[in-house]
Amino acid sequence: xxxxxxxxxxxxxxxxxxxxxxxxxxxxxxxxxxxxxxxxxxxxxxxxxxxxxxxxxxxxxxxxxxxxxxxxxxxxxxxxxxxxxxxxxxxxxxxxxxxxxxxxxxxxxxxxxxxxxxxxxxxxxxxxxxxxxxxxxxxxxxxxxxxxxxxxxxxxxxxxxxxxxxxxxxxxxxxxxxxxxxxxxxxxxxxxxxxxxxxxxxxxxxxxxxxxxxxxxxxxxxxxxxxxxxxxxxxxxxxxxxxxxxxxxxxxxxxxxxxxxxxxxxxxxxxxxxxxxxxxxxxxxxxxxxxxxxxxxxxxxxxxxxxxxxxxxxxxxxxxxxxxxxxxxxxxxxxxxxxxxxxxxxxxxxxxxxxxxxxxxxxxxxxxxxxxxxxxxxxxxxxxxxxxxxxxxxxxxxxxxxxxxxxxxxxxxxxxxxx
Numbered sequence: 001x002x003x004x005x006x007x008x009x010x011x012x013x014x015x016x017x018x019x020x021x022x023x024x025x026x027x028x029x030x031x032x033x034x035x036x037x038x039x040x041x042x043x044x045x046x047x048x049x050x051x052x053x054x055x056x057x058x059x060x061x062x063x064x065x066x067x068x069x070x071x072x073x074x075x076x077x078x079x080x081x082x083x084x085x086x087x088x089x090x091x092x093x094x095x096x097x098x099x100x101x102x103x104x105x106x107x108x109x110x111x112x113x114x115x116x117x118x119x120x121x122x123x124x125x126x127x128x129x130x131x132x133x134x135x136x137x138x139x140x141x142x143x144x145x146x147x148x149x150x151x152x153x154x155x156x157x158x159x160x161x162x163x164x165x166x167x168x169x170x171x172x173x174x175x176x177x178x179x180x181x182x183x184x185x186x187x188x189x190x191x192x193x194x195x196x197x198x199x200x201x202x203x204x205x206x207x208x209x210x211x212x213x214x215x216x217x218x219x220x221x222x223x224x225x226x227x228x229x230x231x232x233x234x235x236x237x238x239x240x241x242x243x244x245x246x247x248x249x250x251x252x253x254x255x256x257x258x259x260x261x262x263x264x265x266x267x268x269x270x271x272x273x274x275x276x277x278x279x280x281x282x283x284x285x286x287x288x289x290x291x292x293x294x295x296x297x298x299x300x301x302x303x304x305x306x307x308x309x310x311x312x313x314x315x316x317x318x319x320x321x322x323x324x325x326x327x328x329x330x331x332x333x334x335x336x337x338x339x340x341x342x343x344x345x346x347x348x349x350x351x352x353x354x355x356x357x358x359x360x361x362x363x364x365x366x367x368x369x370x371x372x373x374x375x376x377x378x379x380x381x382x383x384x385x386x387x388x389x390x391x392x393x394x395x396x397x398x399x400x401x402x403x404x405x406x407x408x409x410x411x412x413x414x415x416x417x418x419x
Contacts, residue, residue, distance in 0.1 A: 016349055017408040018107070027093045028262065030085075032329040034348035035339025037082050041351040043075030044171065045358045045391065052362055053383045054375030070301025074317065076174055080247055081322050083178060084254020085261075087185060088192070092262045096193035101186050103411075108182045110410035115403050116175055119356040120147055123169050126360065132168070132367055139166045147172070150179035156239045160231070164242075168363045171355065173242050180244040181251050196259040203252030204315065206245050211311050214240035249315055253322035261326055282330050289324035296320060353398030358391045365390070 023029055047068065050056045056065045087108075091098050098104070127138055139147075143162045146155040153176035155162045165172040192199040213220060214237050221228060228236065240246065267273045296317040300310065328335055338344070365371065365386050372379040 015404060017404060017411055018111070021411055022090065025090075027090050028265065030089070030261065030329050031340035031345055032325070032336045033082055033086055033339075034345040035336075035341070036078055036325055036348075038344050038348035038351050039339070040075040040078035040082070041355045042347075043072040043078070044355060045388070047072035047075065048171075048359060048362055049383045049387060050380060052366060052373065053371075053379040054373040055377070055380050057375075066298065066301035068301070070297035070299075074297065074300065074321075077250055077318060077321060078325075079174065080177070080181075080250035081254040081257070081318070081325060083181060084251035085258045085326075086254075087182070088189065088255040089258040089262070091189045091193055092258045096190050098186060098189040104186060106410045106413060107407070110407045111403075112175070112179060112182065114406050115352055115356060115398050116150075116172075117148060118398070118402065119169065119172075119360070120144075120166075122357075123166050123360060126364060127166060127168060130364060130368075132363070136167050139163070150176050152176050153239065153242050157236050157243070160235060165359070169356075169359050171359050177242070177244050177247055184244070192255055193259065196256045200249075200252050200256045203248040206248040207315065208311065210240070210243070210245035210248075249318050253318055257322050257326040261329060264330055279332070282327055283332075283335070285323065285327040286331055286335060289320050289327055292320040293317065293324050347392075350392070350395035350399040352403065353395035354391045356398070357394040358387060361387045361390050361394075 019029060050068055050072070056068045124139070124144070127136070140161055142155070142159060143152075143166065146152045146162050147166070152162060152164055153173055156164060164170050188199070217237050217240070218233060221233070264273070264278075268275070268278055296313060300313050300317055328339065333340070362383075366373075366383070369386060371383055371386060
């Protein structure tokens with residue numbers, strides 16, 4: 001999702017077929033967003049390594065913990081903003097034309113599902129063959145079915161028989177939300193393009209209403225005559241924050257950011273914006289939004305990330321974060337350099353596999369190698385040496401031999417169906 005191909009099909013470099021197609025179709029290539037994805041996924045991995053090594057505990061306490069949860073702890077937010085921006089960008093570039101739903105479904109399915117299904121199979125094989133904690137049971141039919149259909153997060157609200165990622169790959173909770181966004185987008189894309197700020201407001205309202213509803217779910221349940229037990233009530237409420245409506249604003253700011261990006265680029269190309277004035281204003285937005293994001297990261301770091309306990313502060317962080325991301329992408333090459341350089345972009349191209357596998361590696365390598373958890377810097381270094389190279393290798397192999405070939409075939413098939 002973001003940069004042009006850099007090598008021929010027969011080479012060893014990773015080539016994103018989506019980038020190739022966008023470049024050929026005149027759809028903007030936004031290199032910084034590759035870097036955002038790479039850093040965000042590294043942030044997720046580092047969060048888990050820092051916590052599992054004992055350097056930072058849950059719940060957090062102290063300066064280091066606050067910094068960790070305020071930055072790495074919000075990395076998933078970056079991924080959702082990137083998805084909103086990148087997946088909606090073609091619609092904006094085509095003036096509101098979403099394109100064929102069938103070809104879109106093929107592309108998105110090829111992007112998300114094969115690598116996801118493979119990691120589910122690997123997880124099940126490991127659970128069946130490698131002895132872990134006896135308290136980790138082999139998943140039942142409902143759990144397997146809900147994961148392979150991407151319904152694991154909605155189902156967790158209603159069934160205690162489903163444990164996200166079969167317990168050994170918990171970060172897979174985000175895949176259910178991503179898939180939900182992919183399904184919803186075709187229904188709203190054209191209207192959102194016509195009214196991007198209204199769409200952003202509606203998304204904010206959805207996030208607010210959803211979170212407020214489940215903050216007071218016991219009272220609402222009483223009103224409608226539903227009286228769940230404590231365990232059921234707790235399960236519903238705790239899992240409500242990992243559903244698509246709770247993250248609607250994150251995707252929406254990415255979508256509105258795509259509209260702003262194309263609008264600014266178009267006005268600049270048409271000579272309607274004076275270049276020096278535009279550059280100064282963009283740099284001002286970069287400085288202001290980055291500063292605000294860092295302040296809010298510090299403040300939000302005082303809350304345990306997964307509960308998103310302060311709704312208004314969390315939403316403010318989402319907005320300033322997206323503003324910083326878009327402004328940097330519109331800024332000079334020097335400002336974009338940390339995110340748009342070739343090594344970082346290549347890491348972004350293999351980052352999906354890294355995300356899918358890293359927690360499995362943490363669970364199984366930690367158990368098999370008895371990795372230390374005393375909370376020292378040396379412990380963290382040992383965990384990093386054990387997990388990161390293996391995760392990067394898996395990410396490369398997944399992208400090179402599974403993701404890219406399947407996505408390329410899906411695009412060819414989609415083009416034939418459109419003709």
